[in-house]
Amino acid sequence: MKSPSYIGRFAPTPSGYLHFGSLVAALASYLDARAAGGKWLMRIEDLDPPREVDGAQSAILNTLERYGFEWDGQLVRQSERHEAYQEVINRWFSHGLAYACTCSRKQLEEFCGVYPGFCRDAGHSPENAAIRIRVPELEYRFTDRVQGQFDQHLGREVGDFIIRRRDGLYAYQLAVVLDDAWQGVTDIVRGADLLDSTPRQLYLQELLGLPQPRYLHVPLITQPDGHKLGKSYRSPPLPADQANALLLRALRALGQPAPDELKSANATEVLSWGVAHWNSESIPSVGTLEEARID
Ligand code: GLU
Ligand code: ZN
Numbered sequence: 001m002k003s004p005s006y007i008g009r010f011a012p013t014p015s016g017y018l019h020f021g022s023l024v025a026a027l028a029s030y031l032d033a034r035a036a037g038g039k040w041l042m043r044i045e046d047l048d049p050p051r052e053v054d055g056a057q058s059a060i061l062n063t064l065e066r067y068g069f070e071w072d073g074q075l076v077r078q079s080e081r082h083e084a085y086q087e088v089i090n091r092w093f094s095h096g097l098a099y100a101c102t103c104s105r106k107q108l109e110e111f112c113g114v115y116p117g118f119c120r121d122a123g124h125s126p127e128n129a130a131i132r133i134r135v136p137e138l139e140y141r142f143t144d145r146v147q148g149q150f151d152q153h154l155g156r157e158v159g160d161f162i163i164r165r166r167d168g169l170y171a172y173q174l175a176v177v178l179d180d181a182w183q184g185v186t187d188i189v190r191g192a193d194l195l196d197s198t199p200r201q202l203y204l205q206e207l208l209g210l211p212q213p214r215y216l217h218v219p220l221i222t223q224p225d226g227h228k229l230g231k232s233y234r235s236p237p238l239p240a241d242q243a244n245a246l247l248l249r250a251l252r253a254l255g256q257p258a259p260d261e262l263k264s265a266n267a268t269e270v271l272s273w274g275v276a277h278w279n280s281e282s283i284p285s286v287g288t289l290e291e292a293r294i295d
Helices: 018-036 057-067 082-094 105-111 172-182 193-207 241-251 258-264 267-277
Strands: 005-009 040-044 098-100 130-133 137-143 148-153 161-164 187-191 214-218
Touching: 005 187, 018 040, 018 187, 018 214, 018 241, 018 267, 040 057, 057 161, 057 241, 082 130, 082 161, 082 172, 082 193, 130 193, 137 193, 137 214, 161 172, 172 193, 187 193, 193 214, 241 258, 241 267, 258 267
Parallel strands: 005 040, 187 214
Antiparallel strands: 098 130, 130 161, 137 148
């Protein structure tokens, strides 16, 4: 079977309910995939059970269904993929590409998020230690479909980064790269908060000899007070009974000129309009302001 030339995905983390910002990201990835005649997959990024909110997984999936989204194939959960992550870590560890780090948060405080390499050659055992991957003194660069060219010097701006935490939890950066490749994802459409994670992911793809997907980072939705709408901030969950109104607002946040007539359409009809009229080139690169209250 010929593999489709477009495979997209939505990959929510169940550390909170779906909010307006995640609806915008879901909608963009869905419309971009469907307008290209591609597949749209669903993956639950449940890497961090302690931060998971009870019932969030099913609430997210129910909301997406109520909003008319239909995904292709089997739902994938990262909690079922630990073996694949560990296998790669073992390989990198045995080649000396990954190493154990025992630094405390306090020791790293003054380095402002750039790991200074203290444990690089210490030869610590991986038990009860974080695992870091060595990064080269190189700049990683890509061209985002909305944000344009983005580059980051991994050595200077990030440093060797964590791929498995000290408590044994796998890091997002590693899991996302392995799973996107495993699911055959060709196009990653997600929120711009992940723009500066992308160079790390390009580097891991290079280490693994994986093809580089296309990227489209949609603008973040911020509140009038400048807060990002998201899990770290109290954002309201999406009301199930206002699917069409919120889909319309999400379309407009993506620069798609949804006509007022759609106000009387149902969610599925709004999505169909979106697919038929999708123009990724009119997505603004900076976010719009959204009231936190939805009424
Ligand atoms: N799970 C991430 C989130 O909910 C998205 C990951 C991605 O799209 O690469 O923010
Ligand atoms: Zn260390």
